[in-house]
Amino acid sequence: MKTKIGIVIIALAFIVTAGMAYAADVPPPWAYGFAGPPPATPAPPATPAPAAAPDTSMKSLPGSSSQFTRAQISNRYGPADWYPGDHPSMPDVVARGKQPEVWACSLCHYPNGKGRQENAGVTGLPNSYFFQTMKDFQAGNRKSSDPRKPNTTIMTNIAKGMTDDEIRAAAQYFGSMKWTPWIKVIETTTVPKTRPAGGMFLVENQEKEPLGARILETPENAEHTEVLRDPRSGFFAYVPVGSVKKGEALVKTGAGKTVQCGACHGPDLRGMGPIPGLAGRSPSYVVRQMFDMKQGNRKGEWTELMKPVVANLSDEDMLNIAAYTASQTP
Ligand code: HEC
Ligand code: HEC
Numbered sequence: 001m002k003t004k005i006g007i008v009i010i011a012l013a014f015i016v017t018a019g020m021a022y023a024a025d026v027p028p029p030w031a032y033g034f035a036g037p038p039p040a041t042p043a044p045p046a047t048p049a050p051a052a053a054p055d056t057s058m059k060s061l062p063g064s065s066s067q068f069t070r071a072q073i074s075n076r077y078g079p080a081d082w083y084p085g086d087h088p089s090m091p092d093v094v095a096r097g098k099q100p101e102v103w104a105c106s107l108c109h110y111p112n113g114k115g116r117q118e119n120a121g122v123t124g125l126p127n128s129y130f131f132q133t134m135k136d137f138q139a140g141n142r143k144s145s146d147p148r149k150p151n152t153t154i155m156t157n158i159a160k161g162m163t164d165d166e167i168r169a170a171a172q173y174f175g176s177m178k179w180t181p182w183i184k185v186i187e188t189t190t191v192p193k194t195r196p197a198g199g200m201f202l203v204e205n206q207e208k209e210p211l212g213a214r215i216l217e218t219p220e221n222a223e224h225t226e227v228l229r230d231p232r233s234g235f236f237a238y239v240p241v242g243s244v245k246k247g248e249a250l251v252k253t254g255a256g257k258t259v260q261c262g263a264c265h266g267p268d269l270r271g272m273g274p275i276p277g278l279a280g281r282s283p284s285y286v287v288r289q290m291f292d293m294k295q296g297n298r299k300g301e302w303t304e305l306m307k308p309v310v311a312n313l314s315d316e317d318m319l320n321i322a323a324y325t326a327s328q329t330p
């Protein structure tokens with residue numbers, strides 16, 4: 001009997017150290033773009049690698065008549081616009097930003113507002129929600145639960161540098177476009193091996209590894225997303241087998257733990273009135289937001305309405321919910 005218990009304890013310890021379960025206040029690393037939880041003592045700063053000569057070659061993409069260097073692609077005050085025909089004409093603040101603190105929105109969120117797993121999809125958000133949430137950023141009411149995540153702070157500084165008119169122009173621009181499918185959800189047990197890179201997970205080679213209890217969101221083409229910032233190249237989201245169905249129960253019935261989402265986010269989760277849509281949006285982003293709201297790190301004017309929703313959700317519930325919402329057609 002004693003040895004049996006011993007084995008169970010060892011097995012449990014193994015599961016915990018394998019990174020499957022964390023204390024309730026530790027942000028699930030996969031949703032924040034990290035391989036593991038923050039270390040108890042911060043790692044000493046790494047010695048920077050010697051700088052390689054910058055790649056000054058002209059890059060191109062199929063279907064685009066423009067060519068850009070890497071420096072132009074990631075220019076904070078006027079990044080590449082590969083496909084100007086894909087979107088309406090951008091307001092200045094979206095296309096070029098405002099020096100020094102307001103970086104162009106199109107750099108991170110792309111000109112079409114689809115965004116990437118480490119930031120957010122901003123297209124198709126209701127105008128009033130967009131405005132309010134920018135005010136929340138300005139007031140310091142949208143912080144990340146993982147202090148290692150640098151771009152939430154950058155986003156805050158961007159919001160702080162903007163006038164109300166600039167916020168309205170950005171809200172109107174992104175709100176004039178519809179959110180369309182961008183992330184393909186796949187239930188699986190085995191996934192390509194990835195490395196964390198600036199808030200994303202990138203596939204490096206042919207190696208595979210177990211998915212475990214996480215969602216792995218990764219560009220469908222690492223080179224297109226990482227190097228070229230191709231706004232037509234979307235994402236895969238690998239989710240645990242059975243998670244979509246479990247998430248559906250939570251979303252549609254509350255399952256005794258939460259409130260039906262459709263009452264506020266719309267019956268198809270495509271948004272309703274001032275409330276943003278959830279269908280087909282980044283599952284990492286959705287989990288980050290729910291976790292940040294539960295921890296009180298996101299505490300904007302309207303966040304109060306979400307408090308009872310997230311209060312009793314475990315990390316696993318949030319994962320299942322996000323697997324389901326991401327799988328829904330926007
Ligand atoms: C450096 C990259 C970066 C730039 C440039 C940037 N953002 Fe963001 N933005 C972020 C990140 C990161 C988040 C999500 C933060 C998180 O998950 O904690 C975000 C979130 C948002 C959200 C919240 C979306 C939601 O569903 O609630 C809005 C709105 C937004 N950004 C608007 C803008 C606007 C407008 C601009 C241009 C003036 C801009 N952003 C420029 C990184 C950026
Ligand atoms: C009583 C109304 C209500 C219900 C029910 C509700 N929500 Fe929300 N939700 C909101 C409001 C309002 C916001 C905006 C919060 C803010 O501005 O901070 C929001 C925001 C969110 C966000 C952040 C969106 C973004 O773009 O940043 C997520 C994720 C979310 N809700 C998920 C859910 C899920 C999942 C459910 C069901 C389990 C749910 N909500 C149920 C009202 C609701």
